[in-house]
Amino acid sequence: MAAPWSPFHLRLHRLLLRRPQLLPPQATLLLAVSGGQDSMALVGLLRDLQRLHHWRLLLWHGDHGWRPDSAQQARALAAWADGQGLPLELQRWSNPQTNEAAARHWRLAQLQRWATEQGASRVVTGHTASDRAETLLLQLARGSHRQGMGSLRWLRPLNATVQLARPLLVFSRGETAQIQQQLQLPLWPDPSNDDPCFSRNRIRAEVLPVLEALYPGASRRLSGLSSRLADEQEAQRQLEELALQALLSQPTDSPAGLRRRALMALQPGNRRRLLRAWLEQQGSTELSATQLERLLERLEPQQGPGALQLPGGARLDWDRESLHHSSGGGKQGEPPGVASRRTSLHEHQP
Incomplete structure (x- = not known):
């Protein structure tokens, strides 16, 4: 049976043709899969596009151990991946902390290590345009330097051989919900995504809906602004390197x-x-x-x-x-x- 095809598949396929370094053909890709809507949409799209780009797909799931049922959900996700013919590495945090920054640091460290061991040139996450809009608002509120407002880029290096890729920045969170439903993908949602203790969740639940009601499409425009800032920073970096040579x-x-x-x-x-x-x-x-x-x-x-x-x-x-x-x-012979x-x-x- 032919793989499913939709306007979402076409949009991502065209993006990858325009940006061949994002997910290079025939590359080994390590997909970070939480079991939530965005990461499952990522798996479904790349699984269907694999025949055109000839990737080797590997999945990774990190169990933070924050919830009593997290281990059971992780096993269910692993069983589904096995049924799809997708190898999944399941890791549990040995020293769990209810701290998002610490959890993110642990995930990235484990993903980088596993990608290196498996020869994967890309760690792929399900960040969307909605995530980028939320990040821009958070950075603005914190008084971030301009560089922080252009974060969540398409690609960023993790080490000398592995880069983190975010191909779903071309979709909104509403669109990943449609993808998940169209492809009939299972979900294992994380209740912490609704916890108002986390600042990002409050931006998502309380701030962006107000902006969307006032200015429909606000999230998409905020994401586009962040993308343009990132592009400008790359261009600026090249000019800075030339100017520094003269100094x-x-x-x-x-x-x-x-x-x-x-x-x-x-x-x-x-x-x-x-x-x-x-x-x-x-x-x-x-x-x-x-x-x-x-x-x-x-x-x-x-x-x-x-x-x-x-x-x-x-x-x-x-x-x-x-x-x-x-x-x-100390410095030898300082004045x-x-x-x-x-x-x-x-x-x-x-």
Whole structure:
């Protein structure tokens, strides 16, 4: 019997033809399956499209152990997958915590490990456009940097060989419900998705319905905005790399630093952007907007040499000409007086 075909199958198929690196043909894909509506729609669509893209499909389910019936549901999901001819790896959290961030960290660690062991180049999740709209609202409320508002991208690296892929960003949560019903897929819903203790659930249940009532299609437009921000950030990153090349000093006996005078001659917005990009290249990714402003104040031309302790134990040293980043520890032959001027970004800067 031919595999089912619908406008949803066609939309995803066309997306994969436009974005061949999202789920490459003939690749081994590890699908993260919770048993809920979105992940089951993911399994159903990729199972039906497998004949066109020739993937090797593997499933993974993580049992958080939060509910008494979670183990029973996990076994039922595994039995269904076996009946579909889809190998499923079932793992139970040995030290469960009722903390969403900790659970997400555990899931990603296990998915990354299992994907590496199985030779899967993609870990595939069922995130939808609705998830991306919720994330944008949460990041806006938290005062996130622009980069956070473009999160939930189509692809992001997990390690050197595995990337996390989100092909269902082309669908809304309402559409994954239709897919699940059309394909007659079973469901094992997680009651925690309705728990108002989790901020995302309150955004989903209380905020987005109001926005949709006021401006129908709001979720789709919010998701589109997040996608455009992500695309702009990728384009901006390429321009930043070119601009940084012009700001790097060229010492003969130490790693290249950043030319301080050239940096501070730029317009303030470009100073912030390029300094943040350079620090991220060095591995210092935890600077807040306030910390970055304090650092730039200390780099003004009228200020002298100095040093700062960065989050994570790294350090930044500068003289009147250039800035140098080090991973920590004392610096051989630092100029007299620098140690006395060393401060932490968490301290008040005059």
